[in-house]
Amino acid sequence: MSATKLYILDTNVLLHDPRCLYEFKEQDVCIPMTVLEELDDIKDRKKNVAQEARVVIRAIDDILSTATTPSQIAKGVPITLPGKDRETKLGKLSVFPDHELTVRQGFLPDIKNKDNLIINCALHLQSTTTHREVVLVTKDINMRLKAMGAGLEKVEDYRTDQLVSDIELLPAGHMHLDGTFWEQVTEVNSFQKDGNTYHKVARSLLPNAYVNEYIYDDTKDFAARVTSIDSDEITLIDLNYDRLMQQECWGISPITIFQAFAMQSLVDPEIDLCVINGAAGSGKTLLALACALEMVIEQQRFNKIIVTRSTPPVAEDIGFLPGTEEEKMTPWLSAIHDNLEAMHEGDERPQSSVKYAIEKANIQFKSLNFIRGRSIQDALVIIDEAQNLTPSQLKTIITRCGKGTKMICLGNLAQIDSNYLTALTSGLTYLVERFRGFEGSANIHLEGIFRSRLAEYAEKNL
Known part of the structure; x- marks a missing residue:
């Protein structure tokens, strides 16, 4: 059966899901030359998505390696699943030289803009490929708006990996x-x-x-x-309601039953992955840190605490900051210091107490690049702002978990900073849904805001 659709993929789709080339079934896929250039630019930089770029490039090469002439690549090379499923035939993959397009009526004029080049590629194929539907797939909301405004009839978000249709169903x-x-x-x-x-x-x-x-x-x-x-x-x-509410870790006790559930899952040795999501000010980081200090210093169940967080510019900008890796991470992990100070604000010398906690618990502030390729043993790993991670990135981090290590993921799906993620496609959503029912993981959604009445009012009304 011949393909009835031609999907043109934006760079962010390939980075979001490096296996997306195999997800369009019998339909054909086209990659503009501009996308290959962007992947080439990303793969050698110290970005969070550099590994994803390399994986995608290898996947494209694996598919196109069967072609013997440039005309075959232009017409399309059959996509085959890697490994044991290699005999399964999907659609075709082609590369379009979008740089050769000239500015014509109906095309976006600024060809120095890479988004415009990709949109122009889709517009050209729409006007010349009349026998089938041309669909531009991108996770960039603004790019989708530009494409529709320029006259592209079909523009879609990539939702193949979306596990729930409504965030309320999480x-x-x-x-x-x-x-x-x-x-x-x-x-x-x-x-x-x-x-x-x-x-x-x-x-x-x-x-x-x-x-x-x-x-x-x-x-x-x-x-x-x-x-x-x-x-x-x-x-x-x-668990007994009263006993849950009377828990105390490093001087911190739960205010609500939801915080009590979170603390119980954090300290339970049977749970290897604890996912805590909730609004800003609900106590996610404070609870995680308090329980972590209790388990490392008092109970001596772990040797260290590794704290990291996902911020889109962190891997790009970290090299330009002075100091060691931990000093470079300080601007992005100030929330951790804020919570440590809050836990010790009643001490005679709060700063000394914070310094003692960091040294005694061996708290290490690491960039996400540290996680890749490592096997982390006997440690508590706290991943803050996990809502900004893609499913692929979270998989990379979770699979680093070695013997005696516990992972704690914290996030707020209402505060996604990535241009390419939504609450439905965030890696945090993916993690919660995929690990539902796994005996070694627990997920807690915290309700209520306790930072201040101003923060509570802002969360509800802004």
Whole structure:
């Protein structure tokens, strides 16, 4: 069956998902020469997406390597899946020399602008390829607007990796039950194990529950977490509402039950990945740091704390700042210092206390480039501002987790700084959805803002 559509891919789509070339099924894919130049420019720079650029270039080379003449590349080379699925035939991949286009009526005139060159490529193919639909795929919202304004009929965002259709459908990590939980239970099997109380109840009581989801009711007495699910029963570990609220790590106690859930998941040795998302001022960083200091200094469960965060310019600009890597990271990790100071503001010498905590807990501030290629052992890794990471970048970081290491991802889907990510396509959303039900991970959405009444009002009304 011949392809009915021709997809023209923007650079940001290839960087967002290096495997996207294999996601358009039987349809054809075209890459403008400008996109190849942008990939070439990115691959050798110290950018967060440099590795993705290299992966994409290798994938393109693997597909086009079967071509023997330039005309074959212009017409299109069959795309085959790598590895065992190499026999599966998809559409064709072609490269279009968009630099050869001249400025004509209906085309964007500023050909020095790379976005315009790519849009012009799509407009040219739309006017000359009348037998099928030409679609420009880009994650740049402004570029989509420009393309439509210039007369391109089909412009789309890349959503193949989008796991949820509405951010409201993203699991919160906790479930509230109306009334009293025990009044709804007709049969229960309770038992003790390792000093904890467990309850086995009918699965029909919590049909939509998943592993490591927290359950609570209106009584402010019952609170539990799902530990396992089988065909007929759900096993809950009884956490006790009061005991959760009385937790304390490094002098910090929870204000709400949601913060209590977060603290319990942070200190639980059975959970290797803890994802905490919530609005600015909900206490994400403060809770993570307090629990991290408790586990490293007091409990000595880990040897160090590695703190990093995703900011779009960090990998580009870090080389121009003076000092060591940790000194260069200071401007972007000031939020960590702010929270450390807040935890010690009542001390006689707050700055000395902060310095002591950093040295005693061996807190290391690292750029994301440090994470790549490493196997991190016996450490707590805190990834702040994780909403700005792509799914591919988060996968790279999570797979660095070695023996005895725990990952903590913090983020706010309402504060995405990347031009190419939305709340639906953020790596944080991807992580929450993909790890739902995994026995080694927990996700908590924090509700409420406690930074100040000004911050709370701004979050609600601006």
